[in-house]
Amino acid sequence: MKNLLAGLTVAIVALPLALAFGIGSGLGAQAGLTTAIIAGVLAAVFGGSKLQVSGPTGAMTVILIPIVSTFGAAAILQVGLMASGFLLLAAGMRLGKHIHRLPTSLIEGFTAGIALVIAMQQVSFVLGVELRAHDHIWESVFEEIQTWSANPQLTPVLIGFFVILINVFGAGRWPRLPLALISVVLATVVANLLNLDLDRIGTLPGGIGEVSFEFFDAGNWLALLPSALAVAFLAGLESLLSAKIADRVSGFEQHQPNRELLGQGIANLVVPFFGGVPATAALARTAVNVRAGANSRIAAISHALFLAIFVLLLSSQISQIPLAALGGVLIATAYHMIRIEELRATARQSKLDGLVLIVTLVATVVLDLISALAIGLLLYLALRKTKLSKRLIPIDAEETLGD
Numbered sequence: 001m002k003n004l005l006a007g008l009t010v011a012i013v014a015l016p017l018a019l020a021f022g023i024g025s026g027l028g029a030q031a032g033l034t035t036a037i038i039a040g041v042l043a044a045v046f047g048g049s050k051l052q053v054s055g056p057t058g059a060m061t062v063i064l065i066p067i068v069s070t071f072g073a074a075a076i077l078q079v080g081l082m083a084s085g086f087l088l089l090a091a092g093m094r095l096g097k098h099i100h101r102l103p104t105s106l107i108e109g110f111t112a113g114i115a116l117v118i119a120m121q122q123v124s125f126v127l128g129v130e131l132r133a134h135d136h137i138w139e140s141v142f143e144e145i146q147t148w149s150a151n152p153q154l155t156p157v158l159i160g161f162f163v164i165l166i167n168v169f170g171a172g173r174w175p176r177l178p179l180a181l182i183s184v185v186l187a188t189v190v191a192n193l194l195n196l197d198l199d200r201i202g203t204l205p206g207g208i209g210e211v212s213f214e215f216f217d218a219g220n221w222l223a224l225l226p227s228a229l230a231v232a233f234l235a236g237l238e239s240l241l242s243a244k245i246a247d248r249v250s251g252f253e254q255h256q257p258n259r260e261l262l263g264q265g266i267a268n269l270v271v272p273f274f275g276g277v278p279a280t281a282a283l284a285r286t287a288v289n290v291r292a293g294a295n296s297r298i299a300a301i302s303h304a305l306f307l308a309i310f311v312l313l314l315s316s317q318i319s320q321i322p323l324a325a326l327g328g329v330l331i332a333t334a335y336h337m338i339r340i341e342e343l344r345a346t347a348r349q350s351k352l353d354g355l356v357l358i359v360t361l362v363a364t365v366v367l368d369l370i371s372a373l374a375i376g377l378l379l380y381l382a383l384r385k386t387k388l389s390k391r392l393i394p395i396d397a398e399e400t401l402g403d
Contacts, residue, residue, distance in 0.1 A: 006292035007302030010053055012178040013288050014040075014303060015310055017333070019201065019318065020326035021056035024121055025277045026068035027076060029201045029318070032056045032277070033311055039267040039279035040304030044297045047263025048096075048256030049243040053285040053300045054267060056277055058118040058333055059111075059238060062137075063230050063369055064277055065121065075224055080272035082221070082228030087236060087265030096240060096257025105353035106360055106376045107241070108346045113364025113372060115337035118330055120365075125327030128156030128199060138365065155196050156324035159187050163328030168335055176291075180329045187325035188317075198322040230370045231268075231278045239264050239281035246286050250295075284333070352388040356380045 014036055022032020036055035043054035067075050090096070123141045124131040127148040132140040166183040191198055243255035260281075267279050289299055311318070347354035360376030367375075383389065 002293045003296050003298040004302050006289055006294035006299040008306050009178070009292040010285050010289045010294075010299065010303040011306035011310065012181050014053070014055060014282075014285050014307060016180045016184045016321075016326065016329050017282075017285070018056055018307065019321065020330045020333075021058060021061055022277065023125075023201070023323065023326060024058070024061040024118075024330060025056065025064040025076075027064075027073055027275070027277055031275055033307065034274050035271055035276035035279050037304045037308050037311075038274055038276060039271050040307070041301055042267040042270055043263045043279065043281070044300035044304070045263070046259070046266045047239075047281075048259030048261075049246060049281075050255075050297050051246040051250060051286060051290055051294055051299075052239070052243055052255070052260070052281045053289050053303060054239070054264065054279050054281045055285065057238065057280050057282050058330060058337075059114045059234055060231065060278055060280060061121065062114055062117045063227060063234065066368070067224070067227050071220065071224065075220070075227075076277060077272040078221060078224050079228045079231055080268050080276075080278045082224065083231035083235060083278055084265045084267075084269035086229065086232035087261050087268060090232070090236060091258050091261035091265055094258050096236075096259075096261050102237075102377070103353070103356060103380050105346050105349070105356040106373070106380060107237075108343055109357035109360030109376060110364060110369075110372060112338050112343060112357075113361040114369070115334040116361075116365050118337075119334040122160075122327035122330045125199075125323045126157060126160030126331070128153040128324060136366065136368075156198055156322070159191065159196070159198065159322055159324040160328040160331070162190075163187050163325045164332050164335075167329060167332030171336065180332070184321055184325045184329060187328075188321050191322050191325075192320060196322075198324060200323065201319050201321045201326075226370055233373070234369065235264050235268065235278060235280040236261055238283070242281040242283040242286050245283065246290055250290050284336075350389050352380065352383050352386070355383075355388065 018032040018036040019029045020032070022029045022035070025031060039054045039056075043052065047054070064076065064079075067079055117137050120137045120141045124144045127144060129144050129147045132143045132147075163183040166186070167179045170177070170179045190196075239260055240257055243257070243260055247254055264280060271277070271279055285303075289303070292299070294300070343357065347357050356376050356379055359379055360372050363372035363375050
């Protein structure tokens with residue numbers, strides 16, 4: 001019973017996030033729900049952690065939006081299949097234990113950069129303007145702000161900030177409440193009662209597996225290879241870090257890193273055929289699962305089943321949710337991803353750590369995820385033997401690259 005209650009709690013938190021991440025990826029709300037349901041079950045059954053909850057995440061949307069805008073929605077199938085192959089290969093080669101050896105400064109800068117990109121991706125929803133697709137997110141934001149300035153619409157802005165305020169300031173006071181769901185419900189009720197002119201999610205398909213994709217020409221597989229590598233790397237990194245944190249929070253569970261890569265590989269192999277986006281473990285949902293008292297895989301599996309029930313019974317209500325409200329949820333999620341004290345502590349470890357953190361963060365926002373990881377890692381490797389790497393405060397040696 002404890003695991004079923006934990007699964008219900010996680011499902012309540014996951015519903016608005018799955019909707020928002022699906023829309024944020026460019027494939028729509030149904031894609032987010034499909035991913036949360038199917039990946040949630042498969043990763044829980046085959047993964048290496050009994051506490052992990054998987055599904056669509058904000059970090060993954062950063063990679064997917066450029067893919068959709070450049071190659072179209074069908075490319076997500078190819079990227080998902082290619083990424084699943086890389087994850088299964090990594091599991092077979094037993095690479096799971098090595099991913100934790102990345103420098104902390106690289107991971108912290110990368111995570112903070114992703115959070116900023118996630119927030120910037122929601123600007124069009126909160127401003128109520130058409131989404132602009134450019135190679136770099138800052139270009140899109142600049143054009144979206146210009147469009148809004150030419151014809152300001154205050155209604156979506158007010159709805160978006162209403163949701164942001166509830167999620168940001170309510171988290172400290174009511175940490176156990178599903179604020180994301182509450183804020184979205186309140187925003188939807190207000191928008192309907194006042195008959196506000198807002199962009200909505202729209203009608204959802206009646207079930208799972210109604211989206212079909214076609215393969216592209218063989219030449220596009222090569223063009224999509226960097227994106228597939230990025231998806232696989234991010235899925236592996238986020239999943240293993242989430243599992244490690246879940247172990248720490250629970251105080252007793254020890255995950256199996258290579259089996260976790262296997263579970264994520266299987267989930268991403270199946271999800272694209274049902275119209276879903278690439279999935280990974282979700283730290284926020286995993287943390288909620290642990291705090292709710294979960295101690296077996298039943299909690300994560302039941303969370304996915306509860307989501308399916310929500311879709312079947314509440315699809316008409318879900319279709320009325322304003323996009324500005326979901327944008328507000330994701331901006332608040334991005335805010336909670338940036339932990340200022342941890343960034344300061346990491347930057348104070350050494351001059352090199354501070355440099356790697358800042359460079360990785362800026363590169364993530366200005367360039368792209370793959371370039372940011374490559375630049376940050378190469379910078380660390382090139383300078384770690386210099387005076388810049390002299391420690392200012394002690395750290396855990398296992399969290400950095402070995403010699």
